[in-house]
Amino acid sequence: MASGNLLYAQSGGVTAVINATAAAVIGAARARKVKVLAARNGILGVLREELIDTSKESAAAIRALAHTPGGAFGSCRVKLKSLEQDRARYERLLEVFKAHDVRWFLYNGGNDSADTALKVSQLAAEFGYPLTCVGVPKTVDNDLAVTDCCPGFGSAAKYTAVSVRECALDVAAMADTSTKVFVYEAMGRHAGWLAAAAGLAGRGTDEAPHLILFPERPYEEAAFFAQVKATVERVGYCVVVASEGIQTADGRFVADAGGGKDSFGHTQLGGVASYLAGRVKDTLGYKVHWTLPDYLQRSARHLASKTDLAQAQAVGKAAVELALKGRNAVMPVIVRTADAPYRWKIEAAPLDRIANHEKKMPANFIRKDGYGITDAARRYLEPLIRGEAPPPYGRDGIPRYVVLKNVLVKAKLPAFDG
Amino acid sequence: MASGNLLYAQSGGVTAVINATAAAVIGAARARKVKVLAARNGILGVLREELIDTSKESAAAIRALAHTPGGAFGSCRVKLKSLEQDRARYERLLEVFKAHDVRWFLYNGGNDSADTALKVSQLAAEFGYPLTCVGVPKTVDNDLAVTDCCPGFGSAAKYTAVSVRECALDVAAMADTSTKVFVYEAMGRHAGWLAAAAGLAGRGTDEAPHLILFPERPYEEAAFFAQVKATVERVGYCVVVASEGIQTADGRFVADAGGGKDSFGHTQLGGVASYLAGRVKDTLGYKVHWTLPDYLQRSARHLASKTDLAQAQAVGKAAVELALKGRNAVMPVIVRTADAPYRWKIEAAPLDRIANHEKKMPANFIRKDGYGITDAARRYLEPLIRGEAPPPYGRDGIPRYVVLKNVLVKAKLPAFDG
Known part of the structure; x- marks a missing residue:
């Protein structure tokens, strides 16, 4: 060697x-x-x-x-x-x-x-x-080519599926007098892999998530609202998973519609979930809650x-x-x-x-109506979230995560300005 | 009997x-x-x-x-x-x-x-x-009186502390070229119990969460910005935990400042984290991310x-x-x-x-500077998040949560209209 x-x-x-x-x-x-x-x-x-x-x-x-x-x-x-x-x-x-x-x-x-x-x-x-x-x-x-899946995705996918299952149980319990629509925003600017993973939380159109919005399909508000309304009337509540990257048919990111400036000129950092929640509230009149897990979904080693x-x-x-x-x-x-x-x-x-x-999600992973995953997607995704590997916890109830010493070796070259 | x-x-x-x-x-x-x-x-x-x-x-x-x-x-x-x-x-x-x-x-x-x-x-x-x-x-x-703590709080507190620790490790890794300020929004409209629990994620002012905003203390933007800036300059990044219930000195909820209507008359559902993130970005110029766990924090049985x-x-x-x-x-x-x-x-x-x-958080649980928890708070909180009790998981990688049959007994009375 x-x-x-x-x-x-x-x-x-x-x-x-x-x-x-x-x-x-x-x-x-x-x-x-x-x-x-x-x-x-x-x-x-x-x-x-x-x-x-x-x-x-x-x-x-x-x-x-x-x-x-x-x-x-x-x-x-x-x-x-x-x-x-x-x-x-x-x-x-x-x-x-x-x-x-x-x-x-x-x-x-x-x-x-x-x-x-x-x-x-x-x-x-x-x-x-x-x-x-x-x-x-x-x-x-x-979204890496050649490899069947990417390390890091399976854990984020598991976080997504488990979290959606859990918050759906919460919403189900409260829907009669409180929140009827819940929107979960999943990472995925270009491809709906994590949004698709949320589909593992349930089976059939009456189990949460009831509607998934993929960046691979154009977002059409009227059609989406009709689905939300039909779900609430049929099931009693509606859990929506929206990929951060969803776009309208003319290629505008929905997330950008929710941002902008408020009347004081302050930046509004909206995101897809808050935008959809606001529109559903305004248009359908349902009480809504939403979540933006953001970095939590990719750092949840627990x-x-x-x-x-x-x-x-x-x-x-x-x-x-x-x-x-x-x-x-x-x-x-x-x-x-x-x-x-x-x-x-x-x-x-x-x-x-x-x-x-860049690997796109196969077209046959998205249900014909555009709001859910197919059996093919389930066969692909399910093995990736299988099994638990919890970290050891300390006496303080928090995982024993390590911070390394990170000692630098002595530099040998002049500083580089570039 | x-x-x-x-x-x-x-x-x-x-x-x-x-x-x-x-x-x-x-x-x-x-x-x-x-x-x-x-x-x-x-x-x-x-x-x-x-x-x-x-x-x-x-x-x-x-x-x-x-x-x-x-x-x-x-x-x-x-x-x-x-x-x-x-x-x-x-x-x-x-x-x-x-x-x-x-x-x-x-x-x-x-x-x-x-x-x-x-x-x-x-x-x-x-x-x-x-x-x-x-x-x-x-x-x-x-916030219940008499009882030392309330069932349900300890698990939400553990979720909060663990999640803040995890996302802080993410931010720390990215801060050099990406996100420098991260804002985590904790439940607690009237009392900062869950925000305080986030304090268990670290020790000392250089460990995340670097700043906690409690509803028990008036929110003062200039002072807060000065703390954020000082933390970023000292540590390289800043993790903020904000209670949804923080108010300005004149009693206005900060969350309401972030909401309102956009220029199209659409409802903006802001929340505290998105508002603070937008303000920090506008004023200090740092790249920010934020999270709103919402129901996830109270339903995370896992x-x-x-x-x-x-x-x-x-x-x-x-x-x-x-x-x-x-x-x-x-x-x-x-x-x-x-x-x-x-x-x-x-x-x-x-x-x-x-x-x-309604039980308020004791005044001696909040650090004198208003941005962290005291040892007294730590002594109270830590035992409540101690120990793990994971649910059993299925072969599909998701906890085996039950949905009951919920069979109703036959009604015996006329319907009640009230």
């Missing part, structure tokens, strides 16, 4: 289990006597030469990492442009790699990160620097899916193995080999099949 | 554990061979003579009830007025009790329900009808506190025992006998000491 260090970085929005991937990466590398550096705040930490020495963390801390949500080394929302446009930054990455003897680069993120990892590998080849770049999948949006956790760990371990074998410009992906009983395995896929692609 | 039936009803907003109280009531009554009727949708079910025969439910269903959130028989938001003003309705309650041989009435709710139970007991005495009325405590607001669950069951069992002993117009309350180790017991307290009273 070549000597040198492995650099791991987290990118984009974090998830309930991205740290489980990190723990698996560190564990697998330690077992092979390879030192792992972690970039502070993703790729920014490389540009800034802020590299964390993970060998300063105890084995217990790394074990605890596997049940801690968030991004333990920090993540970032920075997308590098093309090699031509962002040449100086790509070259800086290589300089930092060289300065710290980084021979393996693992970038844990979505489409953009796969693209960055691919470009870095191309530049390294151009410069003749021996570097193996491996992408590691992660995103609650579940409700992680055991399947998702296992996959997050598996891609981390596989990424190290691929890297140490010199498998350049690939990503370990999840391959589903059976629905029932659910079986999956890890394979390597070339980064250029993943970078900048 | 007198023959006859026991009538149980749920009132007001439901909780993660009110059904555990119901299960304990039914279990204790069954053990004593007493039949339990349950009112459909709280006191409304009595007025309408819609009484559920719980003997039609299997032992397994009643056991499952103990881990099912919501209100299994339905609840309602109806407050009866004084005996003079609402005479006809109180007399109707007695008629229904007589028609169904109800000798024990257990009303599971908050201040209003205690008041109703008390008035019913007075009217029964006036009419010479042998009835024992027992209140059973429940409310996530934790994250129930074991302490809370035990107390919810204990008050249910005690209520049956008190009723069957003929202890009229009382409520089983929780008495704390020690903080560390935490010990509690159940005692009976007269309903007239509880009805229409």
Whole structure:
């Protein structure tokens, strides 16, 4: 095996289990006597030469990492442009790699990160620097190509399905004299994967969620109101799950309709759920409540899916193995080999099949009327939320989440201004 | 023991554990061979003579009830007025009790329900009808007098503390390039109990939640902004927990400032978190996110506190025992006998000491600067969120919550129009 260090970085929005991937990466590398550096705040930490020495963390801390949500080394929302446009930054990455003897680069993120990892590998080849770049999948949006599903999605999906089931029981109990319509806003700007997962909370049109609004279908207010009214009259109440990304037929985001400025010129941060709730109240006259779980849905490690956790760990371990074998410009992906009983395995896929692609939800996952999921969707989604993997709790009633020491290695290069 | 039936009803907003109280009531009554009727949708079910025969439910269903959130028989938001003003309705309650041989009435709710139970007991005495009325405590607001805490609060408090810890880890990871301020809106229109519980998520001013806004303290925007700015500059990000009930010094609810109508005349359902987030964004220029958990916080049975669950069951069992002993117009309350180790017991307290009273949060629970909790608050709150009591999960990855058959007994009286 070549000597040198492995650099791991987290990118984009974090998830309930991205740290489980990190723990698996560190564990697998330690077992092979390879030192792992972690970039502070993703790729920014490389540009800034802020590299964390993970060998300063105890084995217990790394074990605890596997049940801690968030991004333990920090993540970032920075997308590098093309090699031509962002040449100086790509070259800086290589300089930092060289300065710290980084021979393996693992970038844990979505489409953009796969693209960055691919470009870095191309530049390294151009410069003749021996570097193996491996992408590691992660995103609650579940929109990565090739892989059957994305680590992080299953736990957010479980959170969504369980939360919708729970609040629906609440609404059912109160509907006679109080709230008749409840709107739950799910993440998903471009694809309705998490909104679809809410469909696992019930079966049939009389069980909550009664109506799901997908970004894949144009939002038509009159038709939606007719469905809400019919549901309230038939069931007594109506639980709506709305994807944050729903749009009208002419391509306007419904969320934007709910925002804007109030009469004092103050910014109104509306969102889809508050907008829909206001319109339903005004038009149909029902008492409404709504929820915007926001980051709670992607950080709820206490409700992680055991399947998702296992996959997050598996891609981390596989990424190290691929890297140490010199498998350049690939990503370990999840391959589903059976629905029932659910079986999956890890394979390597070339980064250029993943970078900048976006997986849409199949059309046959959405019911013909547009307001619910099909059996095909259920077969796909259900295994992903299966199993529980609760974190250990302290005597204080709160999960024992770890905060790492994150000791930086000494910088060797001049500061980079870019 | 007198023959006859026991009538149980749920009132007001439901909780993660009110059904555990119901299960304990039914279990204790069954053990004593007493039949339990349950009112459909709280006191409304009595007025309408819609009484559920719980003997039609299997032992397994009643056991499952103990881990099912919501209100299994339905609840309602109806407050009866004084005996003079609402005479006809109180007399109707007695008629229904007589028609169904109800000798024990257990009303599971908050201040209003205690008041109703008390008035019913007075009217029964006036009419010479042998009835024992027992209140059973429940409310996530934790504002009942006499009892040390209220079943339902501990689980909502645990949800709040755990959720705030989790989303804070998310924000911490993203703050460098993304969200710097996060606002979490907690229930509590009149008292900041749940906002205070969020304080259990961290220790010291550098751990989230960095700032808590209590309804007990006037909201002053400039001072708050200064705290937010100082926190972001010191820590890198700022997690704010705001009680829905915060008011300005002149007594206006901040939530109302965020609502109103947009330029199209549409209702804006703002809430405190979206308003504060918008103001922080406009004034300080930080990227903000916010969450409104709404009903999720009171229905999250998957994250129930074991302490809370035990107390919810204990008050249910005690209520049956008190009723069957003929202890009229009382409520089983929780008495704390020690903080560390935490010990509690159940005692009976007269309903007239509880009805229409409201317990405020002690002034010494709020830090001098107004933005956090004290050690005294921590000593009080921490035992209430201690211990986990997860529901059983199905193969589908979702808790096995039960929906009862809710078979009504045959009505014997003419319909009541009131």
